[in-house]
Amino acid sequence: MGLTGRLFISLMIAVAVGSLAGIVWLWPRMAGRRLRDLASRLGLVAASQVLVIAAFLVCLNGYFVFYGSWSSLFGIGTPQPVQVARAAESSRPIVVTGSDLGPVPGGNSVLPVAANGALAGKPPHYYLKHHKVPQRRSPSGVGRRAGRAHTLAAVGEVLQVNLLGERTGIGVSSDYIYLPPQYFQRAYAHARFPVVLALTGYPNDPWSIVKRLALPATAARLVAAGRIRPAIYVMMNVSVAPPRDTECTNVPAGLQVESFFAYDVPQAVERTFRAQTGRSGWSVMGYSTGGYCAAKLAMMYPGQFSSAVSLAGYYLALKDQTTGNLYGGSQALRNENNLDWRLAHLPAPPVSVLVTSSRAGERDLPGTLAFLRLIHAPMRGYALLVRQGGHNYGTWDRELPQSLEWLNQRLTPARPHVQQVALGG
Amino acid sequence: MALTSSALVVVLAIVVAALLMSVLWWWPGLAGKGARPVLLRIAALCTLQLSVLSLIFVAVNRSQEFYASWSDLLGTDSGGGAIVATNYGAGHGGPGHGGAGHGGAGHGGPGHYGSGSTGALVTVTGSSAVAAPGWRRAPRGRLQAVRIRGELSGLTVPAYIYLPAGYSRTNDSEQNLPVVVVISGQLSSRSAQAPYSAARLSAAVAGQMAAGRLRPLILVMLPARIGPGDQGCLDVPGGAQAATFFSQDLPRAVGSAYRVGAPPSRWGLLGDSSGGYCALQLAMTSSAAFSAAVLPPGSYTAPPGPAEPGGTPQLRAQENLTWLLQHQPMQPISVLFVGARRTGPFLTLARPPMRTAQAAPGSGQWPLSPVLDWIGRTLSRPSPAGS
Numbered sequence: 001m002g003l004t005g006r007l008f009i010s011l012m013i014a015v016a017v018g019s020l021a022g023i024v025w026l027w028p029r030m031a032g033r034r035l036r037d038l039a040s041r042l043g044l045v046a047a048s049q050v051l052v053i054a055a056f057l058v059c060l061n062g063y064f065v066f067y068g069s070w071s072s073l074f075g076i077g078t079p080q081p082v083q084v085a086r087a088a089e090s091s092r093p094i095v096v097t098g099s100d101l102g103p104v105p106g107g108n109s110v111l112p113v114a115a116n117g118a119l120a121g122k123p124p125h126y127y128l129k130h131h132k133v134p135q136r137r138s139p140s141g142v143g144r145r146a147g148r149a150h151t152l153a154a155v156g157e158v159l160q161v162n163l164l165g166e167r168t169g170i171g172v173s174s175d176y177i178y179l180p181p182q183y184f185q186r187a188y189a190h191a192r193f194p195v196v197l198a199l200t201g202y203p204n205d206p207w208s209i210v211k212r213l214a215l216p217a218t219a220a221r222l223v224a225a226g227r228i229r230p231a232i233y234v235m236m237n238v239s240v241a242p243p244r245d246t247e248c249t250n251v252p253a254g255l256q257v258e259s260f261f262a263y264d265v266p267q268a269v270e271r272t273f274r275a276q277t278g279r280s281g282w283s284v285m286g287y288s289t290g291g292y293c294a295a296k297l298a299m300m301y302p303g304q305f306s307s308a309v310s311l312a313g314y315y316l317a318l319k320d321q322t323t324g325n326l327y328g329g330s331q332a333l334r335n336e337n338n339l340d341w342r343l344a345h346l347p348a349p350p351v352s353v354l355v356t357s358s359r360a361g362e363r364d365l366p367g368t369l370a371f372l373r374l375i376h377a378p379m380r381g382y383a384l385l386v387r388q389g390g391h392n393y394g395t396w397d398r399e400l401p402q403s404l405e406w407l408n409q410r411l412t413p414a415r416p417h418v419q420q421v422a423l424g425g
Numbered sequence: 426m427a428l429t430s431s432a433l434v435v436v437l438a439i440v441v442a443a444l445l446m447s448v449l450w451w452w453p454g455l456a457g458k459g460a461r462p463v464l465l466r467i468a469a470l471c472t473l474q475l476s477v478l479s480l481i482f483v484a485v486n487r488s489q490e491f492y493a494s495w496s497d498l499l500g501t502d503s504g505g506g507a508i509v510a511t512n513y514g515a516g517h518g519g520p521g522h523g524g525a526g527h528g529g530a531g532h533g534g535p536g537h538y539g540s541g542s543t544g545a546l547v548t549v550t551g552s553s554a555v556a557a558p559g560w561r562r563a564p565r566g567r568l569q570a571v572r573i574r575g576e577l578s579g580l581t582v583p584a585y586i587y588l589p590a591g592y593s594r595t596n597d598s599e600q601n602l603p604v605v606v607v608i609s610g611q612l613s614s615r616s617a618q619a620p621y622s623a624a625r626l627s628a629a630v631a632g633q634m635a636a637g638r639l640r641p642l643i644l645v646m647l648p649a650r651i652g653p654g655d656q657g658c659l660d661v662p663g664g665a666q667a668a669t670f671f672s673q674d675l676p677r678a679v680g681s682a683y684r685v686g687a688p689p690s691r692w693g694l695l696g697d698s699s700g701g702y703c704a705l706q707l708a709m710t711s712s713a714a715f716s717a718a719v720l721p722p723g724s725y726t727a728p729p730g731p732a733e734p735g736g737t738p739q740l741r742a743q744e745n746l747t748w749l750l751q752h753q754p755m756q757p758i759s760v761l762f763v764g765a766r767r768t769g770p771f772l773t774l775a776r777p778p779m780r781t782a783q784a785a786p787g788s789g790q791w792p793l794s795p796v797l798d799w800i801g802r803t804l805s806r807p808s809p810a811g812s
Contacts, residue, residue, distance in 0.1 A: 024467055027452070027455065027456055027466050030452065032453070037452075041448075041452055045445070045448065048474070049473075052474045053477070056478050166757065167712055167754065168754065169753065251739075252743040253739045253740075253743045253752070301673070303673055303676075303677060325739075328737050329737035329738075330736075330739075330740055333662040335662070335663060336660075346579060347578070347579040349577055350576065358493070360493065361494060361497055363490050382509065382511060384508045386504065386505055387504065387506065388496070389493065390492045390493030392491050392492055392497070394500050394502065398502070398503070398504070398505050
């Protein structure tokens with residue numbers, strides 16, 4: 001039973017409500033004035049309170065998806081570097097485990113949520129019925145296959161994928177890739193698309209990027225409005241070994257998370273999709289911990305990423321209970337993961353970074369301003385400061401359109417093939 | 426009362442306590458039968474539970490600062506801000522309100538940094554012709570003395586670059602050339618007994634090419650120590666970022682100045698006894714930059730030289746190449762061990778996609794010729810699908 005599944009959430013709510021009903025039912029039996037009665041009232045109310053709180057937390061988690069599964073909450077089946085032969089035997093670094101049609105630009109709804117937070121592909125006629133998809137005339141009539149192809153070319157597709165890093169052996173599952181409608185259009189049949197790697201916060205599930213941040217829906221809307229050009233969005237969990245907070249760090253004698261995002265992920269995407277290769281076709285963005293990672297990856301691997309957006313990120317090297325010892329016990333190595341320290345002690349990398357924060361409501365504002373002040377050429381810093389807004393999706397939703405437009409200006413666009421107009425026929 | 430104020434937490438805590446006491450105290454009064462007492466019980470319980478949930482929500486929100494204010498929580502905050510080019514990084518002028526368009530798309534094609542870099546990354550300081558030994562009529566290559574500036578590491582390293590006969594930067598008819606990065610402690614040696622000197626290596630390559638056994642390639646030859654504290658081309662925490670220099674700066678710098686193939690499939694490493702650890706370490710940890718390495722046999726459990734200060738067990742394990750071989754996934758690299766004896770764990774423990782081979786050094790005047798043939802063949806192989 002999935003942690004974020006509708007069944008589990010309903011069950012938890014039912015149990016909580018049931019406990020309340022039980023108290024109401026048993027109420028008269030504990031109505032005495034003795035100490036024992038008082039104690040059993042207290043005990044019963046406390047027990048029911050615990051169940052209500054549990055149901056509340058499960059509901060909150062279902063909404064925000066801090067933890068997408070039991071294993072990411074408790075660390076069962078934590079992915080380890082895959083040994084030896086597996087990397088070789090799997091010739092496909094990306095395996096699609098689910099697919100769904102993309103959001104409708106300007107439509108009433110983004111993607112449907114499956115019960116367990118996964119993607120549930122529905123037949124095209126479902127979408128044709130429930131969304132206003134631009135219809136195209138087909139001489140042979142809209143068959144099932146043709147219908148899907150037409151729908152894909154109109155709304156794009158969101159894929160749920162497993163990804164195996166060839167060099168680091170890190171394998172991750174339940175990440176999402178959004179292919180824009182243009183990816184399926186004939187004019188772009190040979191075009192290579194720019195890629196934006198989007199990272200979650202911690203703890204978080206990448207489904208939040210799809211649903212709460214609504215990155216595909218926002219991108220689709222902006223593309224339809226002509227404000228940005230289409231790109232592939234790769235939406236990943238910033239932690240590759242939940243519940244550990246890995247902070248995109250190459251852990252000495254441990255998971256090489258930095259290399260995973262800097263080399264393995266781009267290579268896997270470039271080998272699987274018509275994605276651009278090279279730095280002018282790749283950007284990285286993220287919120288909170290993902291923001292730190294985005295800035296760090298761009299600064300450390302400017303050969304892969306030419307720009308980064310950090311939504312409410314931080315710029316110091318974190319060390320706490322959830323991260324554990326990421327720096328091999330070395331303060332010097334921890335310094336090298338501190339972006340302020342890097343700017344003060346190492347040459348500035350040739351990348352552009354957009355950082356966002358709020359003048360009121362964001363704890364990391366002073367740290368963000370300090371980071372901006374340290375940026376020097378050839379690095380370029382840009383700031384988007386909203387007047388007010390906390391550390392939540394509501395604030396990031398407001399910052400997202402401008403951030404995507406800023407990214408759009410730094411990415412090489414996919415070039416459509418100019419079609420010759422067929423006359424007659 | 427602000428959402429994140431401590432006053433709100435205190436007030437809610439008092440409310441919760443008062444409600445709890447009241448429910449427990451007036452419990453018997455609601456114990457009657459009929460609809461009215463039952464409804465009152467339900468109302469009392471729900472009020473209590475909701476107050477507790479509110480207290481928890483406010484307390485957790487206060488510690489994590491998810492929502493900063495009531496308007497933030499209710500979603501009534503609106504409006505964005507303007508993107509400001511801070512210009513701390515622009516290098517000129519004061520802070521400007523350039524908007525999103527400021528700065529524009531200032532980058533070249535794939536693999537090239539933008540206009541931010543200043544000056545050439547490779548400076549040629551000297552040049553001499555290289556004849557193929559024994560082939561008097563063969564066209565001559567060139568041996569350049571250069572200085573390579575690493576943008577990310579900040580290291581500037583003296584190096585030699587061998588360009589094969591007929592090399593011309595503007596000649597597009599030929600394929601981009603493979604690169605062999607030589608890491609050697611005897612580059613500047615003039616001794617005829619030093620096969621890894623820049624002059625002898627260049628002559629050996631020229632000879633093999635003239636004999637038709639080796640296709641054209643470029644040698645980039647660097648000293649075994651490229652910066653303060655550098656031992657084995659590692660990124661020393663707090664010190665020289667040698668691994669960054671080799672894996673990121675060097676491909677970029679050489680690619681900006683010469684017509685070379687793309688890493689990793691066209692890039693290989695060749696280390697002598699002092700550069701062997703460096704070559705293997707780079708191949709095993711930067712296989713996105715290098716696909717082949719040639720070095721003397723050994724187990725390479727630690728970088729050369731004295732142990733660095735401030736090392737920890739984890740850092741030492743990460744620097745132990747035998748440990749890496751046993752604990753990391755196998756890297757897609759080809760490694761040739763050049764030595765008379767079959768030693769070291771690499772030949773027995775390596776599994777695909779890592780390939781290993783062992784060869785005895787050649788004899789005679791040009792002992793490295795067979796090795797150069799091997800690496801030339803390896804770097805000319807068609808690259809794996811898709812890369």
